Amino acid sequence: MTEQFTEIVTLIKRSQYNAQKNVNIEMINLYWQVGEYIHQKIASASWGEGMISELAHYIERKHPELKGFRLRALYKMLQFYTFYLSYIENKSIKSTVNQQEIMPSLMAQFTDIRNTMIVQVSWSHHLTLMTKTKSREECDFYLRLCIQENYSVRELERQIKSSLYERVRLGQQQSPMSGDKINTDESLLFRDKYIFEFLNLPESHSEKDLQQALIHKIKDFILELGDGFIFIGEEYRVTVGGTDFYVDLLFFHRDLQCLVAFELKTTAFLPEYLGKLNFYLEALDRKVKREHERPSVGILLCKEQNDEIVEYAMNRSLSPAIISEYQTFLPDKKLLRQKLHELFENEME
Template sequence: MKSNTDEVYIPVPPIRYELPEWYGNLFKQIKELVANERRRVMWEANRRMSMMYYHIGKIILNQSEQKGWGARIVDRLSADLKAAYPEMSGFSPRNLKYMQRFAKLWPDEEIVQRYVAQLPWRHNICLMEKTDKPNRRLIYAMAAIKNGWSKAMLELNLENFTLEREGKLPTNFDKILPDSQSDMVRQMFKDPYLLDFTGADRNSREKEIEDGLTNHITKFLLELGQGFSFVGRQVHLEMGGQDYYIDMLFYHLRLRRFVVIELKAIPFAPEMMGQLAFYQTVVDHTLRHQSDEPTIGLLLVKSKSETIVKYSLESINKPIGVASWETTITKEIADEWKSTLPTIEEIEKELDSGYQE
C-alpha cells in the first residue's frame, strides 16, 4: 500500500476570474520584460554576427590584396569553414565574397559598429547591391534602422529614391505652422511623387491618373509614406448650398490631421492654391475633430516654376505644399536626385555633433 508521500502532485493553475485584479498587470509586466529581453538578445546577436562578418571580410580583403589570390582560395576557405563549423551557416563562397565587399565598402569600422552592424545581413547585402554611392548607403542604412524597414521596403525605397525626395517640396509651413511642427511635417512629404504604378504617362488626363491612384491605392499609400490613411476619392462637401468634390482625402495618423490632395495634369498656376485652401477650410469646419491639427493641402502638378510657387505661397494662410509628379525615373532625374544628398563628410560631421551632445 502506497503512503501519502508517494502521491504525485500535479499543480493546477486557478481560473483567471478567481485571481485578484492586480494579477493581469503582474503578468503583463513580466511578459513585456521577457519580450524586450528577447529582442535585445536577438539584436545583440545580429550585431555581433555582422561585426564577425566584417572582420572576416577585412582579413580576406587584406590577404587577397597582399598575396593576390582569388576565387580558388575563397572556395577552399569556404569548404574548410563549413567543415570546422558544420552547425553554422553563412560560409558559402558567395557570402564570403559579400563579407570581403562589405569590408571594402565600409572602411570606417566606427561607422560599422555604431550604425551598419545594427542591420540584418540581408539588408546590408541589399545596400551593397543597390547603390554604389557611399553617402547613399549610409543614409539609407540609418533610415532603415530608425524606421524598422524590412529588406523589401529598403529595396523599394532605394529603387524609388525615397530619401532623396523627402522634404524637398516648396511649402509655406515655416510661416503657417508652429516651429515645433514645420520641419517634421515637411519631412512627411516629397517632391516629386513617383506615380509609375498607375500606368499613366506625361500626357494622361487627370481622371486617368486619379483612376490609377485609386486602383492601386496600396502602392500609392506606400509612395506617400508611413502614417497616411485613405479616407476617400471625390469626397463630397456641401457649403452654401453648393457641392464640391475633393480629388483625394487622407488622414495622417502621426500628424493627427487631414491631408487634402488635388491632382493636376497641367503645370502649376497660382489660382490652383485658392481652390485648395478653400477645400482645407471646409474640411476643417465639417470633418476635423477638435483634437485634430489644421488640415494640410498638397497640390500635385505636372510641372512647376519654383519662383512662381514661392510667390504664390506667400499670400496663402493655409499650410500648403506643391509637388510635381513623375511616371518614370530617367538617368538624368536619378542623377539629379542623388546630387541632393549630403556627402559622407557632412553626414559624419552631423553624427559627431549629435554624438557629442
C-alpha cells in the first residue's frame, strides 16, 4: 500500500515540476523579447537609455500588478539578449532535444527562443552564467552541463568557482557530461524568485519561510559573537495601542546593559524600515526596559541580490560618547554584512 502511495506522490511531484518548467520557458522567452525590444529601440536611436528608466516607472505606476520589471531587472533583460545574441545567430545552442529550426515568433518582429537550450535552465542560472563565465565557450560548456546534470544554481556556482571548465580543457579531469550523472533533486531546478514574480504572485507566499530560516541562522551567529549577548526571543511581541507588533530577534547585552533588537528584511533597504525599527525601540523602552537599563539599540539587516545593508539605529538623545561605546560592543558592520550575504546565498538555494 505504501508503495502505491509513493507512486502517486511521484506523479504529483513530476507534474508540479513540468508545470514549473513550462512557466520557466515562457518567462525566459518573454525576458528575451523584452531585451530584444529595448535593444532595437536603442540601436535605432528611437530611445536613449533614459527611456528604460521611464519604462520601469510606467510599469510600476500604471501596472503595479506586474512584478519583476523594475529598472535593474529591465537592464538584466537587455544584457541577457545581447549576451546570447551571437549564440542565436550562430544556432550554436539549438535544443539538443528538438532539432527543429527556431520557431517563428507569434509577433513577427521578435525572436522566439522556446526551442533553444536557453529556456532549459532558470533565470537565476542565466544571471550566474552572464556574470561568472569569461567566454562564449565557457558559458556554452556550463549551460550544457546544467541541462544534462540538472545542476542547481548553487552547484553551478560551485563548479565555476572550482574552474571545472579550465581543468577539463587542460585534460586534468573528465567532463561530467561524459560520466555518471549527478543525482540532483529536479524539484530544486526551478525554485526561482523570478518565476514567482513572472506569475505576479504576492511575495509573502515564500517570504516568510525564507525569513524564518535566516532568522534562526542569524540568531545562532550572533550568539557566537561572544558572551555579551543573551537571547530573549524571536518574533518578540510588543503591544502598542491594543495592536501587537513583533521584533524579529531580541537580545540583551550584558556589557551595554540594554536591549538589542534585530530586524531582518529580505528586500532592498527602504527608509521606512528605519522608522519602523525606531518605533520598536521606543516601544521596548517604554514597555520592556527596566529602569536601570540603558536605551534600546536596533540593528537593521537588509538584502537585495548582492547588496547588503547593516545599519544601527541609535536613540537621538544619546551622546556621541555613549553611541561610540555602543558601537564598540556591537557586532562589526562588515562582519554582519559578510554573514548576511552568506546566509542569503545559502538559503536562496
